[in-house]
Amino acid sequence: MSYVIGIDLGTSAVKSVLVDKTGTVVSEQSEAYPLYQPKPGYSEQEAEDWVDKTILSLKNLLASSGVKAEEIEGISFSGQMHGLVLVGEDGRALRRAILWNDTRTTPQCRKIEQVLGDKLLKIARNRALEGFTLPKILWVQEHEPEILEQASLFLLPKDYVRLRLTGNAAMDYSDAAGTLLLDVGGKKWSEEIGEAFGLKPSLFPALVESFDDTGSLLPEMQKATGLTDVTRVYAGGADNACGAIGAGILNEGQTMCSIGTSGVVLSYETRRDLDFEGKVHFFNHSEKDAFYIMGVTLAAGYSMQWFRETFGGEASFEELLAGIGEVAPGANGLLFTPYIVGERTPHPDADIRGSFIGIDASHKLPHFARAVMEGITFSLRESIDILRAAGKTVDKVVSIGGGAKNREWLQMQADVFGADVVKLESEQGPAMGAAMLAAFGSGWFESLQDCAREFIREAKTYTPDAQRAETYSKLFDVYQDVYGQTAELNRKLAAFRGGDQ
Ligand SMILES: Nc1ncnc2c1ncn2[C@@H]1O[C@H](COP(=O)(O)OP(=O)(O)O)[C@@H](O)[C@H]1O
Ligand SMILES: O=C(CO)[C@@H](O)[C@H](O)COP(=O)(O)O
Incomplete structure (x- = not known):
């Protein structure tokens, strides 16, 4: 073999x-x-x-x-x-x-x-x-x-x-x-x-x-x-680029969402002259002479990791997230913005920081965990909206990265993005993409597309639930207000950062 x-x-x-x-x-x-x-x-x-x-x-x-x-x-x-x-x-x-x-x-x-x-x-x-x-x-x-x-x-x-x-x-x-x-x-x-x-x-x-x-x-x-x-x-x-290859994003109209430490929404592109005025990144793909456009949430999985390490005690991700299914969409009026290390898309701002808005005495750990997951997903929706505004159709998104291990998160992506979300057999998209580059480089296949047809297997598709999608759509409007309402406050708070010995 x-x-x-x-x-x-x-x-x-x-x-x-x-x-x-x-x-x-x-x-x-x-x-x-x-x-x-x-x-x-x-x-x-x-x-x-x-x-x-x-x-x-x-x-x-x-x-x-x-x-x-x-x-x-x-x-x-x-x-x-x-x-x-x-x-x-x-x-x-x-x-x-x-x-x-x-x-x-x-x-x-x-x-x-x-x-x-x-x-x-x-x-x-x-x-x-x-x-x-x-x-x-x-x-x-x-x-x-x-x-x-x-x-x-x-x-x-x-x-x-x-x-x-x-x-x-x-x-x-x-x-x-x-x-x-x-x-x-x-x-x-x-x-x-x-x-x-x-x-x-x-x-x-x-x-x-x-x-x-x-x-x-x-x-x-x-x-x-x-x-x-x-x-x-x-x-x-x-x-x-490798995550995209591992997710089979090798043709026009295909979109991927990756929740690793960062969060990424990426769409394949062959037109090298497109002008997005720098609103999204425009990079060379790992496939010869192809490109992709992408929006980046700086702290996607990292927000969840920070939350677990800071408030979760010894809990694993599975344990921390076990209770979120019992919390209704909207986390009982609790909203999180994932700007804990600043942000890139759509707000290139190194000074902005995260918020929990709407903390109520009834909120317990699962409400906070759900709000963190929702806030990260709203941030990725902002990148999806930029792609849509540029004329791209985003009706199917292949989801990879550590975040794709959680089925509630995959369903939430479908509900918040208003698109089908596909989970692959392996969520190790970037490593699989690298393996595909080695397979193609070794001459196993004529093209990366041929390799993708052989290597990539879809495991499950999550479709949006109309009621939850409507709730999220209303909440997303509130989410989008938070950046503008907190930017100036965070600029003032920046002077107090870095005081720890
Ligand atoms: N079981 C899980 N459920 C939900 N999220 C998870 C789980 N395991 C890992 N994650 C998320 O995935 C992130 C790590 O993803 P990964 O793709 O391995 O990152 P990176 O490529 O940046 O090293 C973690 O920070 C965490 O937020
Ligand atoms: O800065 C970017 C993309 O522009 C990040 O996506 C990094 O490439 C890190 O990725 P992960 O460790 O989150 O996979």
């Missing part, structure tokens, strides 16, 4: 899946690593934690599957996007990686707008947002110039892991699109943007397609993982 491995380097954990030629997941593993938040707005991870946990994950995957190492033809990656890894001459990260949900870079975003004006949207096709990579490079340039001076290369998270596993540095187009340094339509680094900020050309890695062969594992990595030089390593893609 032949197999491939997909590795998803997420924010909470690295997840790996071993898949056979029919797309059946033979074995899966997950290894968590910490997130560091030394100051409000900061979000960092140790790049070496990613490497250690990926090696462990591969080793355990192989051991638990009982598959022979020689049978594994290819590996590929899906990676959390935008995170800045500065690499020194010895091929090691020079500082902790600054992640996609780190919002310290508001001044750098304003500088980018001032220097580039409307050229930014024309070339990079996206607005200057705190999460993207260029503002992070400019932050290091300003605050830690000696580190940028020492850097021989900048990489994104999964590219760093691939460099450590194979010794070869490269970045694929789908991930490069999230740096603000790529000419997205022209598929090349923008010299104009790099020069405008004095970035040396040697900092930029070689660009490759997501399914390109980037070598084999270094001998010491073969020893550490148990794999052999038979296994080829394919470049991989941005987690959202």
Whole structure:
């Protein structure tokens, strides 16, 4: 038999899946690593934690599957996007990686707008947002110039892991699109943007397609993982591009919702000249010469995780959410906004913070849990509405990510989105997408579409309930008012953040 491995380097954990030629997941593993938040707005991870946990994950995957190492033809990656890894001459990260949900870079975003004006949207096709990579490079340039001076290369998270596993540095187009340094339509680094900020050309890695062969594992990595030089390593893609592939979003009109640490609503696009005025992100897909548009909720699953860790005691997600079925839609007048680390779509605002509105003495933990779930889902509905307003039909949404494990949440998505919501057999969309890139790269299929037809299996469809949809539609109007009503209050409160010792 032949197999491939997909590795998803997420924010909470690295997840790996071993898949056979029919797309059946033979074995899966997950290894968590910490997130560091030394100051409000900061979000960092140790790049070496990613490497250690990926090696462990591969080793355990192989051991638990009982598959022979020689049978594994290819590996590929899906990676959390935008995170800045500065690499020194010895091929090691020079500082902790600054992640996609780190919002310290508001001044750098304003500088980018001032220097580039409307050229930014024309070339990079996206607005200057705190999460993207260029503002992070400019932050290091300003605050830690000696580190940028020492850097021989900048990489994104999964590219760093691939460099450590194979010794070869490269970045694929789908991930490069999230740096603000790529000419997205022209598929090349923008010299104009790099020069405008004095970035040396040697900092930029070689660009490759997501399914390109980037070598084999270094001998010491073969020893550490148990794999052999038979296994080829394919470049991989941005987690959202891979999530889309794993969810079969490979044709016009298909939409995905992902609830991981972030929340994403993504729709396939082939028209490279569309102009959304930066309201949604526009990125290269991992399929050759295709694109996608997407809206992002910064703290989707993360809001639920924060709520569980802060108020849930020792409860697992299953235990915490067990009681929400007994709470009616609307959580008895309790409303939550998930802005706990700021927001991106539709409110690019690093200062905004979350709220519980309408707390009543009758509310118990399940009301709060339901309100958190509803608030996250309303935030994703705002992205769906932007797609609809741009003329896209959204009547079916494939739901992936950790949030898709909960059936009440899947039904809530159907009711709030007003669309059928499809759950797949495996909610490991990005890891499956990475495995599909390895399968396509290994020549198992003529196209990613052919691979999707063989690999992707729908498990269940959730259809909207008319009554609940009507209740949610009214509540959504109230939800949409909260941002405007709390923005100024939060700007005043920002001065009080970061006082803890
Ligand atoms: N059983 C569950 N029920 C509901 N939500 C869950 C469950 N398990 C995980 N989640 C949500 O999924 C999130 C993690 O999703 P995942 O796709 O693994 O994230 P990432 O790719 O960012 O590491 C958690 O923060 C949590 O909110
Ligand atoms: O910033 C974005 C997309 O622009 C995030 O979607 C990251 O790519 C992280 O994803 P998860 O860890 O939530 O999967």
